[in-house]
Amino acid sequence: MKTIDLQEFLDNQTFFISEAKEGKIFIYPTDTVYGIGWIYRQDIINKIFAIKQREETNKKLFSIIAPSFDWIERNEETDIDQLRKYLETYHGVTYIFDHNRPWVRIIKHPFQTFVEMLGEPFITTSCNLAWEPIVTEVENIPAEISEQVDYIIDGWPLGGKPSVLIDLVENKIIER
Numbered sequence: 001m002k003t004i005d006l007q008e009f010l011d012n013q014t015f016f017i018s019e020a021k022e023g024k025i026f027i028y029p030t031d032t033v034y035g036i037g038w039i040y041r042q043d044i045i046n047k048i049f050a051i052k053q054r055e056e057t058n059k060k061l062f063s064i065i066a067p068s069f070d071w072i073e074r075n076e077e078t079d080i081d082q083l084r085k086y087l088e089t090y091h092g093v094t095y096i097f098d099h100n101r102p103w104v105r106i107i108k109h110p111f112q113t114f115v116e117m118l119g120e121p122f123i124t125t126s127c128n129l130a131w132e133p134i135v136t137e138v139e140n141i142p143a144e145i146s147e148q149v150d151y152i153i154d155g156w157p158l159g160g161k162p163s164v165l166i167d168l169v170e171n172k173i174i175e176r
């Protein structure tokens with residue numbers, strides 16, 4: 001595992017895109033908490049379940065960070081202007097288009113530019129062990145997690161408030 005300052009990461013995004021495409025796992029800051037992310041590969045999903053120490057009965061779906069609203073528009077039937085308004089209104093937003101598929105995020109953080117340049121969804125989950133507190137500072141990442149990832153991007157302490165869920169199936173907003 002290698003820890004990188006956010007600015008160094010942003011200055012070298014082309015390198016890190018190639019690393020992501022090779023299956024590297026990242027811990028990175030979002031608009032709410034630190035997350036663990038990677039490009040979809042089944043072997044990595046199984047590894048993340050093990051890293052987070054999720055029991056077999058608690059293997060819920062991960063979310064994705066969408067590369068852009070254009071990507072969402074191409075893949076979901078939805079009102080993009082309304083999605084943009086939700087993102088302007090709340091500190092962090094996760095969109096639910098279907099309860100049986102991954103939830104979708106666009107984050108209000110410079111890390112979003114990496115996902116945009118990547119051009120494909122970035123699988124994401126919170127950077128904490130199952131049932132443990134969320135991580136808002138790099139120094140609080142459990143060793144059981146940090147020792148099993150390729151890169152940690154130190155972005156600064158984060159707000160720590162979970163994203164608001166916009167449930168477009170049931171047409172409701174869930175503030176957590």
